[in-house]
Amino acid sequence: MDFMTVQIVTPDGIRYDHHAAFILVKTTEGELGVYPGHIDLIAVLEIGEIKVRRVDDENHVDWIAVNGGIIEISKNKINIISDSAERERDIDVSRAERAKLRAEREMEEAQHARNADLERRASIALQRAINRIRVGNH
Incomplete structure (x- = not known):
C-alpha cells in the first residue's frame, strides 16, 4: 500500500480524516516521520504541529496544531488522539x-x-x- 489513512480524534469527534503519503509529528522522544509500511507503534505527542503530505498532490501539505496526545500506528492506519486539534485554515x-x-x-x-x-x-x-x-x- 502506498498511502496511509490518518485520523485525528478529539473529544469533539473526528477533526481530520485523509490519506497521506507522509506525516511528521513531535513526540516526547523527538520528531517522528512516518511513511507507508511503518512498524506498529504507540507514542506520546507533545504540544506541536503535525505535517501531513497528502496523496492527492505531493505539494499538498496539511498542518494541524495539537495540544499533545497519543499517536498509534498500525498497518498503514494512523490514529491520533488529542484533547484539541486545529487545521491551519481554521486558526x-x-x-x-x-x-x-x-x-x-x-x-x-x-x-x-x-x-x-x-x-x-x-x-x-x-x-x-x-x-x-x-x-x-x-
Missing part, C-alpha cells in the same frame, strides 16, 4: 496572539507571586498559543 491567528500575550502576562504574575502551579499552567497556555500561531502562519 484565528489574531486570537492566538492575544492568548499568547495573556499567557505571558499570567506567567510573569505567577513568577512574581512565586506560584509554581500557576506558572506551569501559564507556560502550557503559552506553548499552545505559540503552536497555534506557528501553524496558522504556514
